[in-house]
Amino acid sequence: MQIATLGDIHVHYRDDGDPAGAPVVFANSLGTDLRLWDAVLPLLPPGLRLIRYDMRGHGLTDAPPAPYSMGGLITDAERLIDHLGVRDCVFVGLSIGGMIAQGLAAKRLDLIRALVLSNTAARIGTPAIWGERIAAVAAGGVEPLADAVMERWFSKPFRATPGMRLWRNMLTGTPAQGYAGCSAAISGTDLMTPTSGLRLPTLAIAGSEDGSTPPDLVRETADLIPGSQFHLIRGAGHLPCVERPDAFAAVLTDFLTRIGHAAR
Template structure:
């Protein structure tokens, strides 16, 4: 475990792979920690893979975290500390963080992969409703509904679902709420339309949190981006369909991340 000092405390990160290899920075979704990527890791051998827990999630301390800029500053601090630019792979809110990082610190980002994300996720009203529910009853109260949005029906029938439900339900309330506030107020559309770096955009056909149409619309904002739909996958293809996701990542990374 690595603890990166930040103004608010410690940010938990992990680095795997050869130090001299090209770097990948993986940024998690809301309500998950760096274990989100475990099933994908066997397919990323040969890369220097950097994972971390967003502030207020996993083992990281709680910062302000109420804007995407706050989270992008953490991502930049990681790459500055490790002294390496990276291809940034962001899932859901992680994609928004990746977009902001690319806009503000382009020298740190070689290429982008946006998984099940968009330049604008949800409406302020929908996030405010989520905030109110979590404030009233905690993250466990929304866990079942979130599982419906995250995963396709076949995965929801497996014993593994309980582990991801537990991860969400045990996420610190204040950390989850801070990230919800960031999502409620954030819109990266204008900044995204100005990006010109290589970008791969991935959607899941069964995604109830970031439907394919809004993911595709974000791909359309970035000139020259690639869009791919994984059939049968929900919001987190790195969990449900890691082999299919790796098949999309591999040629993109070989071309743009070295």
Template sequence: MQALTRPFGTLHVEVDGPAGAPAVVFANSLGTDLRLWHRVLPLLPQGLRTVRYDKRGHGLSAIGGGTVIDDHADDAIAVIEQIAGGPVLFVGLSIGGLIGQVVASRRPDLVRALVLSNTAAKLGTAESWRARIDAVTGGGLESIADAVMERWFAPTFRAGPDLALWRAMLTRTPPAGYVAACAALAGADQTAATQELRLPVLVIAGSEDGASPAAVVKATADLIPGAAFHEIAGAGHLPPVETPDAWAALVAPFLKAHADV
């Protein structure tokens, strides 16, 4: 457990692996914290330095700002420069993938390769995010939790005992942090910048993803010259949780190839 001081407060960071090793920075999705990656870390190449962090307003990080995507990109850049060292391999899921696109566009010197999982250059519409904000403001995260679980996970996973843990993670997210991230998503459109990216990119979708449908994810992959696209059958919005072996089977060789480990 490590604290990174930011203008708005403290950012919670977890670092594993040897100092000086090639670093991989992980950015998680809306309504989750850095535990999103627990199941896949043991399946990734040995010898890497993994750096995970809670977005502002999520997990153990402080609440403050975060209503525009550049706020979150600034945090990721600070993590890379002050803790991970650059350039890094950047792995982002959902809003984490959008953050990765912004960082790679703004600071190509800091990102050597990019994994975009269950994400897109533009996620949803301003109207849909405004409706989400209104729902949370009026009824709290509990009021949307069941609908979110249906978008996050395929039916088989939803029928199992682990669902309760992820539902709890969502509902225990500070509402102010969640709403701020929704506002950031409402105003974010990286389409023009993402099609200018020129670095190795792996793009992953889930066939059962109700939040970022596979066709939307593929459309973003198609924007980036040379990007590789894979769809995981039976996976929802969080394949590192639901199908960790299949997700790691795609990501591990990509990281190995671009980290030289």
């Protein structure tokens, strides 16, 4: 395990692959940890430096009292990348991780040369929806939300497999403070203006069965960035890197090679 002390927080991360390779940084979704990318990383081209981390309130990273701000989550990512001496990375973010990606690119373009925005948007949900979810977590923890979240996350066929239990257990193991804190960060975030000012290679990925960030919402965000590409993974929900790791790795590899970040 690798732990970075970043200001007021200890962040758990992994730094795999070639230490001298072109860096790719991965940020996970609400209610998951860095294991979200386990099935994808072995399918990527050799020679890359692959960095992933548990965001504030998730996995083995500290879970300070809620609420959190999106600015704070962006600063955590910024400090980790600086701590690791990384520049010109491709930042791959899923859901809230994709919001962090957009905000970090707007703040520190020297750190990021390209974005992959998976199952995310410039604005997700409404303050009322997130307020209800935060109140539910305060009353009973994450467990009462789990079945509804699984329906939004995964396609019906995947929900019938034993593998779904792993992700339900990961979700319910998320600290209540972490889930509520990051929910508050999403609730207060609207990145439409900063994202519309971005000018860098961008790939947006959506899942056809995604009940959290439907394809049209992902495409709307991609359209804010001139020249961005959009790819739909059919048969997958909110976590296509879990349901269709082969398809996710293939489209990511194609993007990395086309922008010259990975060897053909």
